[in-house]
Amino acid sequence: MTHRLSLTMRLTILFSLSSAVVLLGLGVVIWLAMDRHFATEDYVVLGDNIRLIEKIAKETPAERLPQRLQEMVDHHPGFVAQVQTAQGHKVYATKDFDFAIAFEVIPRDLASDDTFVWQQGEQEYRGMRAQVSAADPRIAPLRVVVGMDTKIHAHFMHAFRHSLAFYTALAVAASGLFGWWAARRGLVPLRMMATRAKGVTANKLDARMPVEAVPVEMADLAATLNAMLERLQADFRRLSEFSSDLAHELRTPITNLMTQTHVVLSQPRDAAKYREVLTSNAEELQRLGRMVSDMLYLAKMEHGITLPNEEAIDVAAEVQALFEFYDALAEDKGVNLCLRGQAKITGDHLMLRRALSNLLSNALRYTSPGKEIRVEAREQGGNTTIVVENEGEEISAELLPLLFDRFFRADKSRTRADSDSVGLGLSITQAIMVAHGGLVSAESSGGKTRFILTFPRHRNVGRSGGASGI
Numbered sequence: 001m002t003h004r005l006s007l008t009m010r011l012t013i014l015f016s017l018s019s020a021v022v023l024l025g026l027g028v029v030i031w032l033a034m035d036r037h038f039a040t041e042d043y044v045v046l047g048d049n050i051r052l053i054e055k056i057a058k059e060t061p062a063e064r065l066p067q068r069l070q071e072m073v074d075h076h077p078g079f080v081a082q083v084q085t086a087q088g089h090k091v092y093a094t095k096d097f098d099f100a101i102a103f104e105v106i107p108r109d110l111a112s113d114d115t116f117v118w119q120q121g122e123q124e125y126r127g128m129r130a131q132v133s134a135a136d137p138r139i140a141p142l143r144v145v146v147g148m149d150t151k152i153h154a155h156f157m158h159a160f161r162h163s164l165a166f167y168t169a170l171a172v173a174a175s176g177l178f179g180w181w182a183a184r185r186g187l188v189p190l191r192m193m194a195t196r197a198k199g200v201t202a203n204k205l206d207a208r209m210p211v212e213a214v215p216v217e218m219a220d221l222a223a224t225l226n227a228m229l230e231r232l233q234a235d236f237r238r239l240s241e242f243s244s245d246l247a248h249e250l251r252t253p254i255t256n257l258m259t260q261t262h263v264v265l266s267q268p269r270d271a272a273k274y275r276e277v278l279t280s281n282a283e284e285l286q287r288l289g290r291m292v293s294d295m296l297y298l299a300k301m302e303h304g305i306t307l308p309n310e311e312a313i314d315v316a317a318e319v320q321a322l323f324e325f326y327d328a329l330a331e332d333k334g335v336n337l338c339l340r341g342q343a344k345i346t347g348d349h350l351m352l353r354r355a356l357s358n359l360l361s362n363a364l365r366y367t368s369p370g371k372e373i374r375v376e377a378r379e380q381g382g383n384t385t386i387v388v389e390n391e392g393e394e395i396s397a398e399l400l401p402l403l404f405d406r407f408f409r410a411d412k413s414r415t416r417a418d419s420d421s422v423g424l425g426l427s428i429t430q431a432i433m434v435a436h437g438g439l440v441s442a443e444s445s446g447g448k449t450r451f452i453l454t455f456p457r458h459r460n461v462g463r464s465g466g467a468s469g470i
Helices: 007-059 065-074 100-105 151-186 188-198 216-265 271-303 315-333 349-366 425-435
Strands: 079-085 090-093 115-120 123-132 142-149 311-314 336-340 344-347 372-380 383-391 439-445 448-456
Touching: 007 065, 007 079, 007 123, 007 142, 007 151, 065 079, 065 090, 100 115, 100 142, 151 188, 188 216, 216 271, 311 315, 311 349, 315 336, 315 349, 315 372, 315 383, 344 349, 349 372, 349 383, 349 425, 349 448, 425 439, 425 448
Parallel strands: 336 372
Antiparallel strands: 079 090, 079 142, 115 123, 123 142, 311 344, 372 383, 383 448, 439 448
C-alpha cells in the first residue's frame, strides 16, 4: 500500500519549503548587496590611490619617482601598481608581480569602463586604469594600472555564506516546527468533524457537524455533510418503514392463504367448498401479484435515468381515453367525469396514462355519489399543469405530505375495505413525475381534493434528491 502523507504533514512541508525559498532569496539578495558594496569601496580606494600617484608624479622628479612610488605602495598592503610612459617604458611596477594577466583583461577601448576584475592564481583582484600627468614632460603623460586583492572581503563573504546557510537551515526547521503546530491547531475542527462522522452508524444517524464551531472555510463542508446526513437519515427511515410496511402487507394475504388452505384440508369437503376456497385464494394471489408488479415498476421508475419513449403527447386525448375506460365505474357510482382545457407535453404516453389512471382511480374511490371529478389541463409560464379534482371528504393538512409514501393509508388500522388498493398508486405517480423531471402535489380544502401534476416545458429528466431506491 502506498504511504500517503497526512494533511498536517503536507501543510508543514509546504510551509517549510515556502520559508526556505523566501529565506534563501533574502540571503542571496543580501549577499549580492554586500558584494556590490565591497566592490564599490575597493574602486573608491583604487581611485584615491591613482590620485595619490598623480600627485606624487607632479611633485617628484623622474629620477626619484620609482622610489616614491615604492614607498607609497609599501604603505598599502594588498595594493599593486604599474606605471609606464605613453611609449611603453616602465617607470614603476610592484616587485614580483606579473601584470600580464591584468593587461589581458583590461578593456581595449579607452572610452569603456576603467574598472576590471582578474584572477591571478587563487587570488582575485579588482583593478583600475588611468592616465595621469607628471612634472617631467619627458615621461608625461603616465599610464597607471593599479589593483587590490579581495582576500579580506572574500574571507568575510565565505564566513557570511556559511553563517547564512546555518541560520537559514535553523530558520526553516523552526518554521517547519511552528508550521506543524499551526497546522495541527488549524485542523482541529476537521478532526472533530471526522470524529463525529466515525460515530455515524445505522442506529445513530442524528449526529451533525458543528457548523458554528468551525472556521468559515470549513462551514460549507460541514453544512454539506449535515445535508447529506439528513438525506441519509430520511432515506434510511423510509427504507425501514418500507420494510415494515412490506412485511405487514405480505403477511396478511399469506396468512389468509395458509389459514384457508389448512382449514379446507383439515377434513374432506365437497367440490363447491374447494372451488370457493380456491377462488378466494386466487383473489389473494392476484393482489400479491399486483403488489409485486407495482413494487418492481416503482423501483424501475426510481432507478431509471431516461424515459423508455419520448414523444409529443396530447393531454386531452389521453384523459378522454381514460374517461372511456372508467365511464362504466363512474356511472355505477353516480360520479360525473369532466375535462377542461388543452395542453401538450413531451414524455412517455404509457407512463403518463398510468399516472393519470392512478389519480382517477383514487378520485373515484373517494368521490361522493352525485359529485364530479374534474380534470383540467393548462399551460402557464414555463410549465404544463394537469389538475385532477374531486369532491368528497377532505384530507387533513398533516396527512397531505404523507400521501405519496409507499403503503400509506389514512386508516392506521390498515383494514381493507372494498378496495384492492395496496397503497402504491400515488408513490408510482410521484416516481413517474420524477422521471419526467416534474413534480406532483396535493391540496385539500373546501370539500375538494386536488392532485396537481406539473411538467416543465423544457424537460430535465433525472432522479429526485428525495427519492430512495428500494
